[in-house]
Every structure is written in structure tokens, then in C-alpha cells.
Amino acid sequence: SAKYSISADFIAEQNERLEAAINEDYDALKRALGRHGIDADVLVQKVMAFGVAIPTWGVGTGGTRFARFPGPGEPRNVVEKVDDCAVIQQLARSTPTISPHFPWDKVDDYAALREQAASHGLAFDAVNSNTFQDQPGQEHSYKFGSLSHTDARVRAQAIAHNVECIEIGRKLGSKALTVWIADGSNFAGQSNLTKALDRYIDAMREIVAALPADWRLFLEHKLYEPAFYSTVISDWGTSFAVAQELGPKAHCLVDLGHHAPNVNIEQVVARLVRFNKLAGFHFNDSKYGDDDLDSGSVEPFRLFLVFNELIDAERRKLEGFAPAYMIDQSHNVTDPIESLMQSAIELQRAYAQALIVDRAALEAAQEANDALGAHLELKRAFTTDVSPLLAVARMRAGGAIAPIAAYRASGYRARKASERPAVGGTSAGIV
Numbered sequence: 001s002a003k004y005s006i007s008a009d010f011i012a013e014q015n016e017r018l019e020a021a022i023n024e025d026y027d028a029l030k031r032a033l034g035r036h037g038i039d040a041d042v043l044v045q046k047v048m049a050f051g052v053a054i055p056t057w058g059v060g061t062g063g064t065r066f067a068r069f070p071g072p073g074e075p076r077n078v079v080e081k082v083d084d085c086a087v088i089q090q091l092a093r094s095t096p097t098i099s100p101h102f103p104w105d106k107v108d109d110y111a112a113l114r115e116q117a118a119s120h121g122l123a124f125d126a127v128n129s130n131t132f133q134d135q136p137g138q139e140h141s142y143k144f145g146s147l148s149h150t151d152a153r154v155r156a157q158a159i160a161h162n163v164e165c166i167e168i169g170r171k172l173g174s175k176a177l178t179v180w181i182a183d184g185s186n187f188a189g190q191s192n193l194t195k196a197l198d199r200y201i202d203a204m205r206e207i208v209a210a211l212p213a214d215w216r217l218f219l220e221h222k223l224y225e226p227a228f229y230s231t232v233i234s235d236w237g238t239s240f241a242v243a244q245e246l247g248p249k250a251h252c253l254v255d256l257g258h259h260a261p262n263v264n265i266e267q268v269v270a271r272l273v274r275f276n277k278l279a280g281f282h283f284n285d286s287k288y289g290d291d292d293l294d295s296g297s298v299e300p301f302r303l304f305l306v307f308n309e310l311i312d313a314e315r316r317k318l319e320g321f322a323p324a325y326m327i328d329q330s331h332n333v334t335d336p337i338e339s340l341m342q343s344a345i346e347l348q349r350a351y352a353q354a355l356i357v358d359r360a361a362l363e364a365a366q367e368a369n370d371a372l373g374a375h376l377e378l379k380r381a382f383t384t385d386v387s388p389l390l391a392v393a394r395m396r397a398g399g400a401i402a403p404i405a406a407y408r409a410s411g412y413r414a415r416k417a418s419e420r421p422a423v424g425g426t427s428a429g430i431v
């Protein structure tokens with residue numbers, strides 16, 4: 001039987017009941033923004049053009065090293081993951097791309113996968129490689145590292161995997177490879193800190209050499225976990241220095257959960273922008289470490305401050321400035337589709353709020369050393385409730401005014417639970 005999907009009529013029906021109220025709220029917001037010289041309709045256009053990639057591993061239930069509690073109707077393979085990504089885009093209209101992970105998303109026919117995505121209006125964003133786990137039948141183990149391993153044969157295997165990811169990515173229409181390695185050590189003295197980095201850089205040079213001319217390489221740093229004493233690419237400084245050595249194709253990806261506690265992430269972003277080395281983001285939120293919580297759920301102000309730097313950069317019209325936006329979250333207790341829609345909305349919210357900062361007023365306050373005045377301008381933008389604007393953007397794009405409510409009313413998950421009988425766990429989102 002045909003797979004269940006949510007119809008456009010159903011979304012229109014759901015919207016009908018909310019439309020009058022949302023238009024009223026939008027008109028009030030439009031007047032308020034107009035008093036600051038901001039055209040709400042222009043903002044709606046910008047929000048409609050905003051896109052963030054869904055990670056394939058995010059549509060499955062995540063887990064911790066203690067347990068995983070799978071939800072009903074989880075996608076069992078990448079084809080079903082693409083179906084779920086399509087629903088997220090259909091309802092929330094801010095996630096037109098998918099970021100795949102290999103070998104988790106391996107299939108025989110990538111042209112067919114690309115076509116399936118395209119039939120939903122979806123394309124593929126950066127391809128993620130995985131040398132942090134051993135795969136069945138793999139010749140050499142990554143237990144003691146991959147691209148920085150002491151054994152050249154292990155490094156060669158890890159390089160070959162990344163080259164294969166590039167080849168798959170070409171078939172999918174991707175233009176970037178994201179490399180995160182778990183390499184590091186658990187004991188002082190276990191690893192020669194300098195030699196490990198040297199080996200990594202040499203291996204990465206080979207991967208850079210395999211990149212097509214119009215591709216970029218995203219280096220993703222992370223402080224710790226799974227290595228608990230030292231990690232080879234531990235921080236943005238290391239990432240930046242390596243990206244410099246690797247040349248113009250290499251850029252630094254900022255995963256919001258991969259920093260030391262209290263690091264000023266928005267300043268890291270500003271630095272990377274300044275040196276033209278910002279690759280983009282893995283958005284998520286965190287309280288303690290690499291928690292992979294939903295974007296904007298813990299520190300929405302910090303998220304806003306990150307977007308504030310991005311808008312500042314955009315206004316300076318820096319050549320080649322095109323950060324890639326991706327979500328990287330682990331959904332342990334929610335329906336992943338709901339979490340991803342909500343997260344995409346929170347990202348749009350931070351973006352819209354950053355757009356309504358009065359840049360001239362902010363700059364004047366900064367130049368006059370009016371610390372509080374400058375701060376209040378940011379706070380004015382951050383405390384503006386742009387929800388009606390986001391809803392109107394979704395509505396105009398053909399999405400749902402209230403995506404989570406519409407999703408729940410559709411019964412999509414229950415339908416998938418009967419269409420997708422559980423198969424004893426998926427590889428999705430276990431890290």
C-alpha cells in the first residue's frame with residue numbers, strides 16, 4: 001500500500017482556523033517594527049529564504065551510553081529518514097536540505113536517493129564522514145584513532161573512507177565534506193600530542209587533494225568525548241591553525257556544544273569570520289557539554305548573539321561569506337520531527353531578531369562607549385516577539401502556521417508506527 005503523507009489540503013484546513021488571529025498579531029508587530037523603520041514584509045521574505053539542513057541521524061531517536069528509548073515509527077533507513085525530513089520541510093518550511101552521514105546512510109543507488117529527496121523539494125548539504133566507530137567487516141580498528149593513528153594503514157583506511165564520502169556526496173549534489181574525528185587519548189603520556197597532530201594534518205592533505213574544485217572541507221573541533229584526556233582537534237584555535245595549513249578549501253565548523261564551559265562562542269564566530277575561515281554550524285544547545293539539546297532550548301540569548309555576529313558579517317559584504325547552517329541534535333525524550341521543527345523555528349527566530357537590531361544605533365552607542373545603550377539595543381531586538389512574523393513566513397511559503405499542532409493532528413507518527421515495524425534499533429543518533 002502507498003506510504004502515508006500529509007496532504008496540502010490538510011495543512012490548509014489547519015491554517016484556516018488560525019489565520020485571522022495570526023494576521024491580527026502580525027499587523028500589530030508590523031506597526032511596531034515600522035516605528036523603528038523596519039519593513040516587516042521584507043523581514044518575512046528574509047525569513048522565508050532562511051534554510052538550515054536537517055541531519056539524517058537527527059530524525060531517529062538518540063540515546064546516551066546508558067540507554068536508548070526508541071520511539072514508535074522510527075525511520076529504519078535513509079529512505080525513511082528522507083520521508084521524515086520531507087514532513088519537517090512541508091510543515092515548517094525552513095529545512096530544504098539534508099546533511100547525510102556515512103556509512104550510516106549507505107545505499108546502493110544514490111541517484112535514486114537524490115531523486116527521492118528532490119521529489120520533496122529537498123537537496124543534500126554537507127556530507128559527514130565517520131571514522132569514530134568500527135563498521136562490520138572493517139579491516140583496521142579505530143579504537144586508537146583514525147586520521148591521526150600511529151599506524152599508517154589505519155590512516156590510509158580513514159582517508160579512503162573520506163574520499164568515498166566525497167564520491168557519494170558528488171552523486172548527491174553535496175558541495176562540502178565535514179570531518180569530525182574522535183581521535184585523542186585517555187591517559188597523560190598515551191599519545192605524543194605533536195606527532196598526533198602532524199599525522200592528522202598529513203592525512204587531511206590527502207583528503208583536500210581529493211576534493212572537487214567547487215567543494216569545501218569543514219573541520220569540526222570538539223574539546224572532549226570520547227577521548228577524555230586530550231583530543232587532537234580540540235578547539236577552534238587548533239581547527240583554525242590546521243585550516244590555514246590546509247589552504248583555502250578548509251574552513252572551521254562550529255558545533256555549539258563542542259566548546260569548553262563559558263567560552264564566548266559568538267566571539268569565536270566573529271574571529272573565524274574575520275579570517276574568512278567560518279565554515280558554518282552544527283546547531284544545538286547545551287547546559288554542560290556536548291549535550292545535543294534542542295537549539296534555543298537552554299540559551300536562546302546566546303543563539304541570538306551568534307546570529308547577531310552573522311548579520312554584522314553579512315552587512316560588511318565579505319567575499320565568499322556563506323556559512324552552512326546545519327542542525328546536530330540528539331532527541332532522547334521527544335518525537336524527533338517535533339524537536340527538529342521547533343529547533344528550525346528557534347533558529348529563524350534568532351535570525352529575525354538579529355535582523356531587527358538597529359545597526360546604526362548599535363554602532364553609535366559602541367563608538368560613544370555607551371555600554372548600556374548598546375546592550376539595550378540588543379535586548380530590544382531579543383525581547384521582541386517575532387513569532388507572528390515567523391508564522392506568516394511559514395504560511396506564505398505553504399507551510400503550517402502551527403507546525404507541531406498540525407503534525408500532531410495529522411497522526412503521521414501513528415501511521416508510520418504501523419508502516420514501519422521496529423527492527424531492533426537503528427544506527428541513528430547514538431553519538
Ligand code: LRH
Binds near residue numbers: 180282290
Ligand atoms: C560529534 C558530532 C559530529 C558527529 C555527530 C554525530 O559529537 O557532533 O558532528 O558527526 O556528532
Ligand code: MN
Binds near residue numbers: 220255282328
Ligand atoms: Mn556536530
Ligand code: MN
Binds near residue numbers: 292
Ligand atoms: Mn557533537
